[in-house]
Every structure is written in C-alpha cells, then in structure tokens.
Amino acid sequence: MKPSFSRRAALLGATSTVLVPGLGFGQPTERPAEGGLGGTGIVGVVTDLAVLRVGGSELLTDANTSFSDGFGAVSAADVTLGTSLTVEAASSADGLLARRIFITYPLIGAVAAVTPDGREFQVNGVVVRTESPLRTLAVGDRVKVSGLWDGDSVVASAVIATNETSDLVSGTVSQGFTTAIGPIRILGPGQSRLDDEGFGTVIGQYDLDRNALVAELVTPNRFIGAAGPLTQLAIEGYLEPTRTAPGYRIAGLGHSFARNLDLSSFAETRVLFRGGYDGVFRPTSGLRLPEATGERRSILRQL
DSSP: OOOOHHHHHHHHTTTEEEEETTTEEEOOOSOOOOOOSSEEEEEEEEEETTTTEETTEEEEOOTTOEEEETTEEOOGGGOOTTOEEEEEEEEETTEEEEEEEEEOOSEEEEEEEEOTTSSEEEETTEEEEOSSOOTTOOTTOEEEEEEEEETTEEEEEEEEEOOOOSEEEEEEEEESSSEEETTEEEESTTGGGSOTTSEEEEEEEEETTTTEEEEEEEEEOSOOSBTBSEEEEEEEEEEEEOSSTTSEEETTTOOOBOTTOOOGGGTTSEEEEEEEESSSEEEEEEEEEOSSHHHHHHHHHTO
C-alpha cells in the first residue's frame, strides 16, 4: 500500500520543496506526476532490487526491456545496489515499465591514487569520493564507478572491479578551446559528435601525462527514445553553477532547466527533481536527499 499524504508529509516535510517558477518555494501538495502521455526519463541510483527502485520510482521490467552500458548489451544481473542508471520508461496498467535501462558509469579506469583513509581515490584524473572506506582498493586496480557527478568530482554509489581494458568517462560536455567532460580533456576522433552542454560517453585510453582521454568510441546523448518522446523526468543529482539563467544545471546531466526557476536553495545538497520535459526540464518538485545511503534509501522508499 502506498503511504498516505499525511505520513509522507510527516517524513519529508523538513526536506521536500515544490518549485514555483519565478516566485519561490512552498511545501508539496501532491505527489509529482509520473508517466502520462509520452515517456518518463529517470536518472538516479538503484536503492532496491526486490522491487527495482531508482530515484524513488518503482520500475517494472519485461522480456522487451533492454539492458546496456557504454560498451553494449549487458544482462539484468549487472544491475546491482548502487548502480547508477538512465531509464526510459512508459506508463502501463501496473505502473512504470522500463523500456531501456542504461548503466551510466561516470568513470571506468585504473585507480591512480588512494587516500590513507580509503575514502577518496582517483580514476582518469578525477577524484572519487566514497561514503565508506574502501580498504582493499589499491593503485593499479581497474574499476567501474557508479555514482553522480558533483562539480568535477564523482560521489560513488558503487565501485566494482573490472577486467575491461578500455577507459570511459560520461557526463556533461564542455566545448571551448578543447572538448572536455568534467575535468578530463577529450582528444582524438569523434569530438564533433558531442554537443556543448549535452551529455556524452567517451571510450578510449586515458593519457595521464596530458590528463586526457584519447577517444576510440564517442556516443552522444543520454536518452535515445526507447519509450517514445519524453514528457516527464525524475533526476537525482547535484547542482553546479552556470553563466546562463537559471544559474545552475545538474552536474553530469546534459539537460537545461527552464530559465525562470529559482534553484539557489538547492545549490549545496543532493536533490531529486521531478517534473515536465519538453526539451527543457521544468521540475515541479525538488526533494533534498541526505548523503548517507541508508537514510536516503529510507526516504526514497516512501515516495
């Protein structure tokens, strides 16, 4: 049974906020809409597997649900707790049915450094932060990092050993004198396929001396239309400042907010945004999330 509004309000009242374009903020009066006409795009971290839950959304799968990562097709077994996903889902009689589940690793590569307390390490020149110490992680280990970008660093939700020999970075593209994703310069062919401030995935070999990934395969975009045109988004992430209105974007996302939103009260926290999408993200609600995995999972289970 879904929780009633009163139970939900008691649990989330101190952390949830409705976005009112151009005016300010107040407490939520209803659950944000999911599905509807068109598809729903979901970006977040897996918090439950018995019922697949990502970013507070319960997802159904069937024989037609595709599973993939930056290298191609994978199996449902590759989706584990903490895996960061991009999901395209359609409404069904029973709920949101995932048409495509894409494992979105911000980083794959070799560990170049580990702090003594095991809470930070570097992959492809990027600092990765962890909630709990990784005592067995060593320089030279190759890992797949799930998590969310926070500025030029990544907050890890899962770190998995891998035998994959190619390196990977995915996130928001910046096009200036050089092409970059986060702090990593992108060299080699295929850069023209990436859009400034769009989302991109680049596979290749990381060059430590140049702090650059030499591209072998470049894939633009996060959503590919597997559930039809998207009309709703549910996005978990951290804000980072931009020079254009509304002054912020979600780090690593590659989608723009409506310009008339006041997002300043969300600038220093992890947030789950939900709302409409028409080429521009128009969230109607934002839920501040704690950093601790257990606390965050408990809150998201109540949505």
